[in-house]
Amino acid sequence: xxxxxxxxxxxxxxxxxxxxxxxxxxxxxxxxxxxxxxxxxxxxxxxxxxxxxxxxxxxxxxxxxxxxxxxxxxxxxxxxxxxxxxxxxxxxxxxxxxxxxxxxxxxxxxxxxxxxxxxxxxxxxxxxxxxxxxxxxxxxxxxxxxxxxxxxxxxxxxxxxxxxxxxxxxxxxxxxxxxxxxxxxxxxxxxxxxxxxxxxxxxxxxxxxxxxxxxxxxxxxxxxxxxxxxxxxxxxxxxxxxxxxxxxxxxxxxxxxxxxxxxxxxxxxxxxxxxxxxxxxxxxxxxxxxxxxxxxxxxxxxxxxxxxxxxxxxxxxx
Ligand code: GLU
Numbered sequence: 114x115x116x117x118x119x120x121x122x123x124x125x126x127x128x129x130x131x132x133x134x135x136x137x138x139x140x141x142x143x144x145x146x147x148x149x150x151x152x153x154x155x156x157x158x159x160x161x162x163x164x165x166x167x168x169x170x171x172x173x174x175x176x177x178x179x180x181x182x183x184x185x186x187x188x189x190x191x192x193x194x195x196x197x198x199x200x201x202x203x204x205x206x207x208x209x210x211x212x213x214x215x216x217x218x219x220x221x222x223x224x225x226x227x228x229x230x231x232x233x234x235x236x237x238x239x240x241x242x243x244x245x246x247x248x249x250x251x252x253x254x255x256x257x258x259x260x261x262x263x264x265x266x267x268x269x270x271x272x273x274x275x276x277x278x279x280x281x282x283x284x285x286x287x288x289x290x291x292x293x294x295x296x297x298x299x300x301x302x303x304x305x306x307x308x309x310x311x312x313x314x315x316x317x318x319x320x321x322x323x324x325x326x327x328x329x330x331x332x333x334x335x336x337x338x339x340x341x342x343x344x345x346x347x348x349x350x351x352x353x354x355x356x357x358x359x360x361x362x363x364x365x366x367x368x369x370x371x372x373x374x375x376x377x378x379x380x381x382x383x384x385x386x387x388x389x390x391x392x393x394x395x396x397x398x399x400x401x402x403x404x405x406x407x408x409x410x411x412x413x414x415x416x417x418x419x420x421x422x423x424x425x426x427x428x429x430x431x
Contacts, residue, residue: 118150120317125157126168129367130175133351133359136385140348141319142181143406153313154183158191159299175368179378180399190305197300200308200338209337212250212258213240235289260294270329276346277322282329291330303330311340322347349415380426388416
């Protein structure tokens with residue numbers, strides 16, 4: 114029997130979902146539904162500081178409004194701390210993770226980065242080999258410590274992506290040892306995603322290509338924890354008229370705002386389908402598109418949300 118296909122929608126409720134999210138979630142949903150697979154919904158709500166009240170409900174309402182459904186109960190990362198703690202303990206035991214007390218400012222100073230706040234610089238490794246344990250780091254310095262994953266020297270990764278093709282990343286040079294647990298003990302995104310994708314039996318991940326560098330980190334964590342790699346598909350983002358990616362603070366293009374303005378969700382689905390090379394006319398429900406879904410039709414370039422696209426969903430200038 115062939116392996117069952119399992120995909121996921123994994124929103125972070127740190128801001129309102131916008132048209133860019135709608136398009137990636139629809140593509141992820143179409144890909145799985147077209148293959149007869151199961152799709153799970155995982156709420157990535159670990160960042161308690163940035164998860165605003167009411168946002169989880171807004172995300173669920175937006176997805177339902179678009180016409181997306183999912184199999185089984187919603188999984189909340191905030192309720193799965195034990196699972197992440199086990200994975201962190203394994204990495205620490207195997208000396209693949211170490212405590213780090215550096216503040217963001219100290220890291221920037223150590224990098225003497227020409228542009229402050231340029232987070233493309235790798236972590237310089239200041240705390241590698243400095244403390245025997247987390248407790249030692251905290252008692253010696255009086256500071257809370259994060260945990261970083263140790264990236265081996267020269268460590269590069271070649272990802273074979275089902276949409277983007279081959280992607281080479283030199284994680285050591287580009288990211289350096291990366292955070293897997295924050296100072297407050299909460300697991301970091303990279304760790305949680307890897308643990309959850311394995312635990313939930315996710316076989317297929319389709320998401321925005323801004324996450325490709327993260328995928329390289331995730332791939333290293335999967336190896337370290339002896340977890341399988343899912344098949345990855347990274348699609349270009351939706352960009353605004355000036356070519357910039359839509360940001361969560363772009364509230365005008367949020368699904369909640371569009372709903373309040375009386376937009377028709379079927380027009381949004383049709384726009385996402387048409388922009389992905391799937392002929393949809395002016396209005397469609399997600400399941401009407403499923404039979405004609407083909408990843409090969411999806412353009413390799415970012416989708417520009419220009420005035421005619423906005424008009425098609427009823428919010429552009431007349
Ligand atoms: N929760 C992440 C986000 O909204 C996506 C995570 C993932 O697809 O792995 O950006």
